Amino acid sequence: MKNKYIFYSRIISQKPDTAHEIHDVLCANGAANLGYASVLVYPEPNRGSGNTLDLLNPFQPKQPDQNFVDFYDVQDKLKVASLPMPWPIDCVGGKFTASSTVVTRYYLPFHLLKYTKIVHTRDWNFVQAAIKNRIPTIYERHYFQKEKVPKAIVESPFLQVAVTQSEIIRQSLIEQGFPPEKVVWVHNGFDQSFLLRQSEQATAWRKELLKDEHQSLVVYSGALYPFKGIDVLIDAAKELPQVQFAITGGKTEQVTAYQQLAKDKQVENVKFLGWILPRQRLVSLFQAADILVHPHCSGKSANFTNPVKFFQYMASGTPIVITEIPPLMLFKDMPLAAVWCEPDNPYQLAKALKQALEIYPRQIEGYTNNIALAKPFSWENRAEKILSYVDESFRPPLIA
Numbered sequence: 110m111k112n113k114y115i116f117y118s119r120i121i122s123q124k125p126d127t128a129h130e131i132h133d134v135l136c137a138n139g140a141a142n143l144g145y146a147s148v149l150v151y152p153e154p155n156r157g158s159g160n161t162l163d164l165l166n167p168f169q170p171k172q173p174d175q176n177f178v179d180f181y182d183v184q185d186k187l188k189v190a191s192l193p194m195p196w197p198i199d200c201v202g203g204k205f206t207a208s209s210t211v212v213t214r215y216y217l218p219f220h221l222l223k224y225t226k227i228v229h230t231r232d233w234n235f236v237q238a239a240i241k242n243r244i245p246t247i248y249e250r251h252y253f254q255k256e257k258v259p260k261a262i263v264e265s266p267f268l269q270v271a272v273t274q275s276e277i278i279r280q281s282l283i284e285q286g287f288p289p290e291k292v293v294w295v296h297n298g299f300d301q302s303f304l305l306r307q308s309e310q311a312t313a314w315r316k317e318l319l320k321d322e323h324q325s326l327v328v329y330s331g332a333l334y335p336f337k338g339i340d341v342l343i344d345a346a347k348e349l350p351q352v353q354f355a356i357t358g359g360k361t362e363q364v365t366a367y368q369q370l371a372k373d374k375q376v377e378n379v380k381f382l383g384w385i386l387p388r389q390r391l392v393s394l395f396q397a398a399d400i401l402v403h404p405h406c407s408g409k410s411a412n413f414t415n416p417v418k419f420f421q422y423m424a425s426g427t428p429i430v431i432t433e434i435p436p437l438m439l440f441k442d443m444p445l446a447a448v449w450c451e452p453d454n455p456y457q458l459a460k461a462l463k464q465a466l467e468i469y470p471r472q473i474e475g476y477t478n479n480i481a482l483a484k485p486f487s488w489e490n491r492a493e494k495i496l497s498y499v500d501e502s503f504r505p506p507l508i509a
Contacts, residue, residue: 114145114505117230121151123180125384126332126360134181139488141186144507148188152208156199163193168220179387182300192216213238226505240267245503254285263287270498274415275436293498297417298488303392303424308473310393318355325352325466328398331418333359338404344455347376354379395425399471405432407452423483426475430461446476
């Protein structure tokens with residue numbers, strides 16, 4: 110029966126610094142929570158492993174294992190299907206042994222097609238294959254479109270909608286051939302777990318991270334790249350030596366490099382926590398903070414980012430210091446417990462943090478305005494909005 114809502118991702122590695130993978134997983138998880146037969150499909154990460162006989166019956170949706178659940182913080186309705194990639198797939202050179210070819214020319218038409226009602230993916234090769242197999246398709250694009258797209262693909266009725274995260278990316282798709290009426294931009298979301306209050310766990314975080322109960326805690330969570338404003342945040346921390354900063358995320362080598370940078374700059378009030386597992390512990394860490402900080406540098410990357418952490422921050426109820434970058438300016442007029450500041454300037458960031466600490470004392474139950482304003486931006490609401498652009502006859506059926 111064709112009732113599966115297939116989310117295809119080219120890579121699901123369960124490794125730190127995997128924002129796009131997390132996005133793919135949580136999109137699928139949100140649709141599953143709504144009651145759709147949502148299946149996250151991806152090539153087996155360990156190329157060359159497994160039995161070649163697995164190729165004969167590769168599509169086996171199942172509950173994700175505990176490691177997957179801990180890494181991505183998903184609920185129990187989501188199913189996953191890891192497509193086997195035995196030798197010689199991706200182990201020897203050549204087009205016909207590439208995993209993309211195997212997925213689009215073998216798995217999709219012969220094993221996925223008979224179950225698939227609709228596809229949602231960021232993989233353009235998979236999009237083209239799905240449309241050629243007359244499967245309704247949702248394409249998601251997070252970066253600028255630099256090449257012209259085939260007219261037969263983008264004008265096909267089976268390409269239902271192309272989803273982006275900002276107007277500037279939307280315009281780039283239109284310039285390269287996507288019909289304007291088929292391109293929309295939609296904010297990212299947050300997982301429902303961020304709405305759950307975890308007071309005891311939050312208290313435990315504060316005992317672990319703070320020297321005394323009267324010290325303030327500022328938390329950053331996300332990728333550790335210079336354009337994310339990490340260098341600016343370290344310099345701001347130096348201006349506020351009485352405040353403890355905690356930074357999560359990043360690859361091991363990035364954490365090590367920034368620890369050394371903080372040491373070289375004699376900044377002693379920053380702790381790098383690395384990748385937090387299970388991911389649900391982020392919920393209590395956000396609630397433990399006095400302030401959640403969203404630094405970001407100006408420039409090209411600031412014009413189209415649509416950070417997941419911003420909506421997680423809102424849902425936690427903790428006051429936020431937010432850098433003024435274009436995608437977030439829509440939220441500046443909202444009655445958030447927040448202080449805004451210009452990008453690139455550690456002194457202004459430090460000033461904004463100090464101001465936020467003064468006017469927004471920590472509330473154990475969180476600031477209700479932030480929580481209420483976050484609710485429309487759940488992954489579930491995002492999935493519903495995207496499906497609203499899909500022809501009703503192409504939408505997957507609700508199964509629960």
